Amino acid sequence: MESRVNSDPWTVVAERLGTDLYLDLQPDPTETARGRGARRRQSLASALREAIDDGRLPPGTRVPPYRSLAADTGLARGTVAAVYQELVAEGWLVARQGSGTRVADTAQRTTAPRLTPASSSVRSAPRHDFSLGQPNPSLFPRRDWIAATRRAVTAAPDDAFGPGDPHGHPALRTSLAAYLSRARGVRTTPDQIVVTTSVKSALELLSRTVFDTTIAVESHGLPFHRQAVERGGTAAVPIPIDGGGAVVDALPHSVSAVLLTPSHQYPTGIALSPTRRTAVIEWARTSGRLIVEDDYDGELRYDREPVGALQALGPDAVIYTGSVSKSLSPAVRIAWLVLPPPMVDTVVQAKGIREPDASVVDQLILADLIDTGAYDRHIRRSRQFYRRRRDVLTARLARTGVDVPGIAAGLHAVIPVPADIEPLIAAEAARRDIALVGLSGFRHPDVPQESGGIVVGFGTPSASSFTTDVDALLDLLADYLPNRRLRAE
Template sequence: MTPTDHWAAVAQRLGTDLFLDLQPDPTLSAHGRGAQLRRSLTTELRAAISDGRLPAGTQLPPYRSLAADLGVARGTVSAAYAELIAEGWLTARQGSGTVVAHTSTPSVLPNTRRKPDGPTHDFSLGAPTPSLFPRSDWIAATRVAITDAPHSAFGPGDPQGNYELREELSRYLARVRGVRTSPDNIVLTTSVHSALVSLCSNAVDGALAVEAFNMPFHRASIEAAGTPTLPIPIDRDGADVDTLSDGAYSDARAVLLTPSHQFPTGVALSPGRRAAVVAHARSRGMYIVEDDYDGELRYDREPIGALQGLAPDCVIYTGSVSKSLSPAVRTAWLVVPDAVVEPLVAAKGPREPDASIVDQLVLTQLIRTGAYDRHIRRSRQFYRKRRDHLVARLRDVGVDTGGVSAGLHIVLPCRPDAEDELLATAWRAGFLVFGLSQFRHPTAPPDGRGGIVVGFGSPPDSSFNADIDALAGLLAAFT
């Protein structure tokens, strides 16, 4: 038996760690202190069982171990255990140790407050279907990644992120998104949100131009970091980047775009505007921040390549696995020009402060073995069928959808003056949907459009068809 095996066996025998507050009177005699310690120990154990700190079935430490931890005589602990066994609080069997009895009844009732009821029909945005998570692949990748990882992988993490993942990402992003980069120009983060906040705090010295429709919590965090935001109009060709030449944007030092699938309107930035915004950025010495929103989830054709491939010198590219895998996997990335690497890494400090290095190791293995690619292809097929079913069902009741065939949400256009009434009716009926106006920049002028934004990844498989039928029935009354 190895030393590791020995100590693992010892630890297993020692049972649960306990915090017990024993404060004997130091003025008592040795005999008096012993009796008081036994009473205190019995009272503390009884209270821990009563208030649920020691649930039924919890194994207590052997009396020798607990006596050593508390600095009391073994007989004191043995007597306390014996008293609680006699009262029915504990049970003891040969070879099984001492455990909290299942018949013990806590004196404090558990919290019986009900959790708030969720929506009847959940059409949340940006939420992949949880049942699609590749559990088997994740488990297999975890086993290999943890087994093969060097000991150093479990020490303080590199603030730039695991190097092997950055290597795999540089190859993967080049292959599927046309991104041109190297591992040294990738900084790993926990989310696109944290990436944007870090950029604005450490790399954008001035205002940030943003699309007139965008994610409010991204915008709020960016502004809280001290970076003003200036809205750019959106039309059928995406962000109207020609407006960046106006004097109103003279303070902008960067522009944030979702060119592959604009959130939430669903349009893609046209080729002409892609070239125009790159030319403008280079002439003004500003950065383009590309949020590759839904870049991998295009259904009507091959995914549009990343804007970064046109101009690695002035485009900062960010993405994550929150929709391709799950928001529970806290891994995202920034692909940045040379000048931006050092300030971002310095801001994170000498070691990784937030991200899970273990998740990074597992994702590395998923990409390396092709399991991630296979999952993306399965997901793309799955979500395309969902979107096609949703679009066809809504067309049956006279509702057309907007945007390109991509992503995990669609926009159902409506008159601006009907949006509030439709939203209120939907919410009363238990639908979690969103109004297009909720995503409009507060200083952007009205553009004569309204709509309802519906996520089709979030409904569970078991109720998806029923949820779609209910949505169609709701909308039929407003056509």
């Protein structure tokens, strides 16, 4: 090895061994050639001192080997070596045998550190965090993800790292088709699946391609549902919900489609009744309309077997969408559409000739997690974790006389409160640094407020703070609900 290195041109060796370091060494265009070498040496020394002084090269940072820096800057190797020796003598750098040249731990700044201005968009985490729409980050299967990454990247052919297919990588679509069929009862083939980054982006895509001018949405639902379809140019009109889910008999004649969360209505937690499931499929088929099913929290059911996907009753009339934002993490940007076959080409063409967002590497990793069973194991572990949390919360509330409906699945609970009390609790929660949301935040603007509620995400708090967080929540409710037993808990 040594003889081969010595026989290589030194610039080739420098490129192989070096690291990148930006230094502004542009020559003065007005200077003469005489003395230019000395000035460039001084310029390099000054640039290195400045990079250390302003924090771009913190203490302990390894600087490039002198041969590498010489090749990058076009200076002679002797010039760069001399500059390094000069900075070592001054105490800016230290050189140790076998560990290269590094910025000295004792290098002193001569100027005040630059302060990063505070940004109003960055806020600290709440003291008691019952935020919605996210799983507990401690559950992310890091070890399985790392192992799947190694396997997927090793086995992937070279062309997998080229431009992504807007349809989604075939490996993930094949894995998803098998998983959704087995776990959710979805009737599909890989060709019917189109990969996206989120349910929101999927709805925007549908609004631009297959929806007509108006779609029906649940009177209380995920705000981004309505916002996504309206951003795509489709108007969203509300239909009521009750103890049986969406009231499908109230669907207006003017709509071309309806967007539902039938397995676990968000935020009430109610599953669409079997009678209404059959009725809405019949409504779509007889009138040539569409049903869009967001399988929100469908995998996270606790008290009994999961409610199957509505799509299984009418794959020709239902567009099914889901994501891994709750099962894995919102940081993994993978979602999907399962489309009736006639719509697939239209949707894929609307995405463009290349996948604009969804990481192909992440798609391969998710496919591996599904194929090896790691994804199923993670879902089952997560179910047990969230079920224990749900049981603690509901038991604490039940002892105070508060019943929590619609909590057989998902990551949140709706605590009923009088409509006129809801904004007072929400305001006081903000003052006490408790993150929660009032039920009115999910109400369609055209729907009058008839009942109130406080929506809390019981999956979000950390393990170390969960008991304290629940205590804080009960103390808050005790000040506003008539049942004073809350304070005793």
